[in-house]
Amino acid sequence: MLELPRPRKSKKQSNRTDRYRAWAEINLSHLKHNVEELKRRLPKDCRIMAVVKANAYGHGSVPIAQKLQSIGINSYAVAEVSEGIALRKAGIQGEILILGFTSPWQFADLCRYDLTQTVLNADYAMTLNQYGKKIKVHVKIDTGMGRLGENVDQVERILSIYRQPHLIVTGTYSHFSVPDSDLKEDIAFTNEQINRFYRLVHVIQSNGFDTGRLHLQSSYGILHYPHLRCDMARPGIALYGAIDVVKDNDESSVSLLPVLSLRARVIMVKRVPAGSSIGYGRLYRTTQDSIIATVSIGYADGIPRCLFEQGGHVLVKGQRVAIAGNICMDQMMIDVTHVEHVEEGDIVTLIGQDGDCRITAEEVAVRCHTIPNEWLTGIGSRVDRVYVN
Template identity: 50%
Template sequence: MNITKRYATLDIFRLIAAFLIIAIHTSPFLSINETADFIIVHIIARVAVPFFFMVTGYFLYLSMEKGNKLRRTLNKLIGIYIIGIFLYLPLNLYGSYFSQENLPFQITKDLIFDGTFYHLWYLPATIIGILLVQFLLRRFRMIHVFIITIVLYVIGLGGDSYYGIVTQISTVHKSYDFLFKIMDYTRSGLFFAPVYLFLGSWIAYSKHKIKTEFAVIGLIISNVLLMAEGLLLHNFNVQRHDSMYIMLLPSMYFLFLILLQCNGNNIKELRTLSMVIYIIHPWMIVIVRLIAKILHLQNLLIYNNLLHFLSVSILSLLAGLIVIYFFTRLKQKGPGSNSRAWVEVDLNALVHNAFALKECLPKKCELMAVVKAGAYGHGDVETAKALNKAGFHAFAVATLTEGIRLRKNGVKGEILILGYTNPSDVNYLTKYKLTQTVLNYDYGKSLNESSKQVKVHIKIDTGMHRLGEDYDGYDNLEHIYELNNLKIEGMFTHLCTSDSLKDTDITFSKLQIERFYETIRYLQAKGYDTGKLHIQSSYGILNYPELECDYVRAGIALYGVLSDRNNTRLSVDLKPVLSLKARVSIIKNIKANESVSYGRLFTAKQNMKVATVTIGYADGVPRNLFEADTYVLLHSQKAPVIGRICMDQFVIDVTDIDDVRPDDIVTIIGNDGEEQIYCEDFATECGTISNEILSRLGSRLGYIFKH
């Protein structure tokens, strides 16, 4: 099950709405009290379809905001509609649907407006409503779109709950007569769906919130007025249908805002389950009636409306769960992420670290998340999107390909490419709105040869001598500003010894900082706009937090790890984001003087029990791990690594660990119970730094992202 804490109540209410739809088609209280049934079924339950429209509009906006295409949603709805049409063909045939007069016109009308079976109208209504609202949003301001959809809704009201009133006017009556030749009802994609789809989109766009108590009061008042409206219209017998009410609009608005504010654990499969129940429940009505007829239980299962509703609901729920089960099985294209060896990424810890680092910075300074090399092995797309949702909108990558991947997956904000991009690929920089680093004047000239305007940051070499124009190369820097196709939006340098607190290294870092600001002062005195400035990377933040810059480039520290255990001037509450795990494949008993793995580098001094672990150097575990005299965690206990690391596996000593079995989980980096292996310590034992360990984790590993 996919469990998150966002939109929980929306997903739960989807399921409630699906059962309300069943209630509309079975009238559960009709055999108890007609008035109560009307209030519950024909007024209160009428929130179900508008809710479905609003939640569709809400998530459609969020999806398009992430860069997903409208076509994706429409194709999904069309696919569901086609399935629904074929699902109910047997009942259409049984009901002599294809014996109607003027059949081609009837089929066309039903396909577009009314649905080929009575409840399927919702799907074409959603499709048409989405197309109409998106068309209007591309051409008009939101307030104008709202007015247009309200006008359409008012027209729909005249053909629905207010039909008996508006048809007192002869010309209006004739207009509706003509309209009903094209569609059977005004609760369609033209008149009913657009305003609710728009409301959902507008709430997502504006991130509109009001105090919960005001929303509750608004909901109570609008619901009271809604019931009064429905009862009055029913009492005066003016309703042609009862899907559309005036007070349904404010009622849905307040209800939706309340649901958005009530978050908790939710199961995403509820979304699919509610749709399956909606689509399949008429078949369940038929099956219940058939069972009742065969067993002579009509009085119990049909004429007792409440039992009829309950039996249809239970069957629909069971059918939905069965469909979900088989759908999930079919959707599994391969083994699970944690079947052999995998990485677990705690996105909550990531966001915590981002805010913890941000608190160390001057107020106007923004955090630029460095997500190069797959976010240091953590998964660049997922980490960037998690940071986007938390309000961070500046990222740094190493390559053009990394930047494009982020954009294609909907990551918003500035994306700075820190390394080399072939000047022949400038079109991709502009197409995906990426910012390129100018490595020096000659490289800038190459970028400038394109006719496209390229956003750039200029790298200043203040002493690392890797990339950048020399800090005192003033002529070249001024010439870069003369390159018309470069839109200079920032300048930066990199401190090569900021991770060290040795006096000589501190002196050199301060020299680099002074050189950078000296260059900035020179350019600004000449009238050049130096744009956003940034100097610090992770250790720059921790050892030189006082620097007044526009950005800091948070890399390894963002992931709750430092390159090694060196002390820093600033102590920040950082949480490790990544764990590395694998499984035990087999357990063996070996005798004293027997050797293990390649080269026979390990020989048992006594009888031992050993286990093979399903991860190796092809997955990123250093081949010299055994030589480092390290251990892993199993059953919250330390298990020494023995023998040389193989490409796909290695061996551990489990002599002193009880009940070890195949498939048990082994922790290479991370915590198991009260024991923890920190990446810094693991890297030190292997003679390297955390950055290398994390960034070379292999592509064969599965990834599990914890929200």
């Protein structure tokens, strides 16, 4: 018969950082390392524009931007105006580019907080210009992504953007759609995006207009097309080390470190007999007398419910343990039968290192048929962010 571990004494618990129910450890030294690695891969005169949208991919936009500013980064990209305002109010200096749509009723904030707006197309440029005050902008060109930007073939419409008297163009850019693919047809498509962009840049400049700083590469663009003639590159997920990196065995290879680890605590341990069902739907059944631990994190904190169905694991005391049953809103259960002396208060690692074992954001994303970007940005506001060096 399995014995249930004795509860810890409160004095012992007080020696640990048990103030957190669930928390993400953000390693700022790893962030600095990743910036240096990406810079090393790029041409020396190519600057980093750090993408810190969506709360810096779940890492905390203000602390991340503050760290980046302290190591010399002075360009940032966010999705919308409120994200830019939050950075300005936190004292972040330099250029802050709004990548998405800004409503005309927010144009005053662009000026008030010295934010740079993306021009989505020629019609949007006219709307911005009609505001009647000088607004800094980057012009977005659609070279094949099919999302935002004036189509690269619409040369006259694009030139009309640069003629708007109240728009101060400080940059021109585009976005790749398949820079991570090694398929021959996708590589050809990306190269055509590159060629289309530079042909257009030549036309714009030949007409006497200043394109400002040019930028094309996001994270995978930096990894797979590092030597483009650009003034800036826009790493997002690569900054946070949650990306498959290039393994090319030469001096241009890059080694990125994960910035975020996600942890929670065991809040209850119980012994159950063989044949017991665990969780909603009774989908997990014990095949032997077992020890089940309940953990203080759930899908409201961003843990994908499908993780159980896809055979997901967590780490406890340096060992992989199976998720036991459907993940609940605020808790999840794990089967710790084979782990010795699991007790209330023990740390459970969902992303990160524990002893010799490691679970990466990429592993969880692949298991759940998604990408690390979605998984990390879904980590909820109830999860405390703890910044460490």
